Every structure is written in structure tokens, then in C-alpha cells.
Amino acid sequence: MLLKQKIESLLFISTKPLTEKDLEKMTGTGVDGIEKALSELMERYNQDESGLRILENKKVKQKEYQMTTSPEVRPAVEKFVKEEVTGELTRASLETLTIIAYRGPVTRPEMEQIRGVNCSQILRNLLIKGLVEMEEKNKEPYYSISVDFLKYLGVSNIQELPDYDKLHQHESLEEFLEKQE
Numbered sequence: 001m002l003l004k005q006k007i008e009s010l011l012f013i014s015t016k017p018l019t020e021k022d023l024e025k026m027t028g029t030g031v032d033g034i035e036k037a038l039s040e041l042m043e044r045y046n047q048d049e050s051g052l053r054i055l056e057n058k059k060v061k062q063k064e065y066q067m068t069t070s071p072e073v074r075p076a077v078e079k080f081v082k083e084e085v086t087g088e089l090t091r092a093s094l095e096t097l098t099i100i101a102y103r104g105p106v107t108r109p110e111m112e113q114i115r116g117v118n119c120s121q122i123l124r125n126l127l128i129k130g131l132v133e134m135e136e137k138n139k140e141p142y143y144s145i146s147v148d149f150l151k152y153l154g155v156s157n158i159q160e161l162p163d164y165d166k167l168h169q170h171e172s173l174e175e176f177l178e179k180q181e
Helices: 002-011 021-029 033-047 071-085 093-102 108-115 120-127 147-153 164-168 171-180
Strands: 052-058 065-067 132-137 142-144
Touching: 002 033, 002 142, 021 033, 021 065, 033 052, 093 108, 093 120, 093 142, 093 147, 093 164, 108 120, 108 142, 120 132, 142 164
Parallel strands: none
Antiparallel strands: 052 065, 132 142
């Protein structure tokens, strides 16, 4: 029973499809258990009365799974997402933007170490709003502020932020991040 709950939670929080290998690695369970749990979850969610679905993409080498909303609730979800994207920035979004502005370019794990919570959804929203940009270095995504962010704040460059030089390379934060690794 716990395996099914783990998989359900992982599919719920993941921003990208997960393979059976991903799920095996994250749960420490063999492929047979993963397949059985996925089958039961798909039977539960892929019903007309459910607002969620678990999609299965059968690729050549491996299957991928992702939890999504059902097509029937699309208008409500689109309305919500539109309000999220065009609405004001939340406290969590502002905290994440501050970290990116003063520490960037920064990886998601580094941000999550500093904030202590998952930043996937916030980063997604900030990317959609155009306030941050993602660049891949050594196969790892790094986030930095965008020109739109500078326009949003009304500054010409990042060094105009209050105490930027002092906070960009703050020793206490460097020590904290090193301890976390």
C-alpha cells in the first residue's frame, strides 16, 4: 500500500513525466511492484468522475507516466492558470526571485536548500511570466533573472539592487550551502 502512495505522490509533484526506472530508483522497488501500483493508480484515476488522469506514454525503450488534469475540467484549469500567470507575485515567488537575483545563476536544488521547500511550480510560473530564464550548463538547468525582471523592478542592471555586491557573495550563505552538500 505504501508503494502506491509513494508513486502517487511522486507523479503528483513531478513537473515532467517519470519512467518506470525513475520510480524504481525513487522508491527502491522492483519493476513488477511499480507496474502493479501504476496499473492500480491508473484504474483509480482514469475514470470519468475523476478530475485527474495518469497518462502513459509508451516510448520505444521505456514507458513514461505523468499525472495531469482530466480533459473535462480543462476550462476551469485554464482559467486558474491564466489568473496565476497574470496575477500578482506571491510571497513564495518573491522569495524565489530574490534568491535568483542575488545568487544567480542558481540551480533549483540550491534554491530549495535556501528556501527549504520545493520550488518547481514557482519556477515554472516565473518562467511563464518571463521573469526568469533557464540555461543549461553541464546538463543541469541554471536560473537567472530576465530583462523583463529588470524592467519590472525599474533598474538598468542587477548591480542596482540594494546591497547587491554584499549579498551576491555573502560568506554565511556560502558556508550554509557548503554544509548542506
